[in-house]
Amino acid sequence: MTQPALSVASVSHDYTGKQALNNISFDIQPGQLLALLGPNGAGKSTLFALITRLLKTQNGKIEIFGESLQRSREKTLRNVGVVFQQSTLDLDLTVAQNLAYHAALHGISQRQAKKTIAQELERLDLPDCIDTKIRKLNGGHRRRVEIARALMHQPRLLLLDEATVGLDIDSRALLNQHVRSLCAERHMAVLWTTHLIEEIQPQDQLLLIDKGLSQAYGPCTTVLEQHRCDTLKQLFKQLTGAKQ
Amino acid sequence: MNLSQAGYAFNGIVKREFWRFLQQRSRFISALVRPLLWLLVFAAGFRAALGIAIAPPYETYITYEVYILPGLVGIILLFNGMQSSLSMVYDREMGSMKVLLTSPLPRPFLLISKLVASALISMLQVYAFVAIAACFKITLPLEGYIWLLPSAFLAALLLSALGLLLSSLIKQLENFAGVMNFVVFPMFFLSSALYPLWRMRESSELLYFVCLANPFTHAVELIRFSLYGAANYLALSVTLVTTAVILGAAIVAYESR
Secondary structure, eight states, rough: OOOOSSEEEEEEEEEEEEEEEEEEEEOOOTTTEEEEEOOOTHHHHHHHHHHSSOOOOEEEEEEEETTTTTTTTHHHHHEEEEEEESSSOTTTTTTTHHHHHHHHHHTOOOOHHHHHHHHHHTTTTTTTTTSGGGGGGGGGHHHHHHHHHHTTTTEEEEEEEEETTTOOOOHHHHHHHHHHHHHHHOOOOOEEEEEGGGGGOSSEEEEEETEEEEEEEEHHHHHHHTTTOOHHHHHHHHOOOOOO | OOOHHHHHHHHHHHHHHHHHHHHHHHHHHHHHHHHHHIIIEEEEETTTOOOOOOTTTOOOOHHHHHHHHHHHHHHHHHHHHHHHHHHHHHHHHHHHHHHTTSSSSOOHHHHHHHHHHHHHHHHHHHHHHHHHHHTTTTTHHHHHHHHHHHHHHHHHHHHHHHHHHHHHHHHHHHGGGHHHHIIHHHHHHHHSSOHHHHHHHHHHHHHHHHHHHHHHHHHHHHHHHTTTTTHHHHHHHHHHHHHHHHHHHHHHHHHHH
C-alpha cells in the first residue's frame, strides 16, 4: 500500500469540557474519495477544522503525505486544497482577483497564476466570469469558483466541507462528477464531508461519525455488508438513529 | 517557502488590501471628512480659545490649525488601524479569513504582511489629507512632506498592530462599537493631538501622566517633529517598542487560536 494522502490517528477534541471528537482514526489513499457522513453536530466540522489546522490538535496525530500537520503546518498545507461549507470568497472582488490572491498565498507568480486561472476556469466552464464580481454570481457559479481556487496550486489532497450545500440538483451532479474525475485523472485524494447520502457512491470509502464517535469506516459496500444494510439510508438510521 | 514565494505572497496580500480599499470609496471619503471637519471647523472655532505658545518643534507662533495637523494625521492612522481590525473581524465572520489561515505560510508572516498593507493604505489617506489641507493654505515646510513618509508610516504600523491585536480579541462584529468608546476616543483625547501636554498639565497632573503614557501621544509627536525635520528620540523609541510589543502580542494571540 502506498503512503496515505491523509492519515488521522486517534484524534480527539473537546471544547472546554464538551467532547466533540473521540478517538477518530482513518486513512485516505491517493485517488480515493472518502465520504465523511454524519448528522448535524456529529463532529464533522471540528474534524475538518483540525485537518486544515484552523484548530490545534489536542490528542492524536494527523499526517498529510507522511508529514505531521502539528510539526510542519506550512509544508503539509502546500499539498491541500480546501473548499469550506461557508463561502470564503471576497464578494467585492472579481473572480480573477479572488483566484490571484489565492495563487499569491501559495507562492505562485503572477504570470503562472494568470495561466492557471484561465485553465481552471475553462475546466469548470466559467471562462466568461473572469472579470465578474463574486457578488454578481449565483450560488452554483460561486461554488465552482471555490473549486477552481482550491485546485489552483495543484493540491494532492482536496478537502470539501459540505461543498454542495445550497446548490440545485444539476450543479450538485456537476460538482460531484468533477470531483470524481479529479480522483481518477489527477489521482487526487478527496475528503468529502456531507450529510447528503445520495452523494456517496458504492466505490467510495465511508466514515460515518455520530456524537464525535466513529460508527463505521471502510469501503462503502463492505460497511453495508458488515451492518447487514441494503442502503446507506438504512445504515445511517441504524447507526445514528436519525432520520435523513 | 523561499524568498520569491514569500515575495509573491506579500505582494498578493498588499494587492488584495488595495483592491478592497478601492472598492470602498465611502471609506476613503469618510477617512478624509473626519479630520477635515476637525481642521476646518473645530480648529477655526477653537483658534481664539486655545493659545499655543512656542514650544519645540515650533520656532515661531503657529495657528491652531497648524498645531493640530499632525494630530489629525494621527487620527487618520488610528481610524485606519481600527478599520483594518474591523475588516479582519469581518473576514473572520464571513469566512474569508480561513483562506489566509489555511495558506502554507507562517502566521507571523501573514500578520506582518497584513500590517504593512494596512499601513500603506493609511499613507494614501494621509497624503490625500495633507494635500487637501494645503488647498486651504494649511501647509507644512517642504521637507515636512518628505519626512512625513517615514514617521507616519511608523505610526501607521503601531496603530495597525493595535488593530490586529484588537481583531484577535474581538469575537463578534457587534462588539466593535466598544472599541470606539474604549480605545479610539480615549487614545485620541488623552493625547497631544488636540492640545499640547503642558496645557493638560496645567489642568490636571494625573491626566498629563496618562497622556504621557499613551503611545498615540508619542506617535503624534514623532510625526509633529518630523514635519519640521527634527527628531524626537523618545517618541521614536516609544513608537518602535510599542509596535514590537503589540505586534508580538497579536502574533501570540493568532498563533494560540
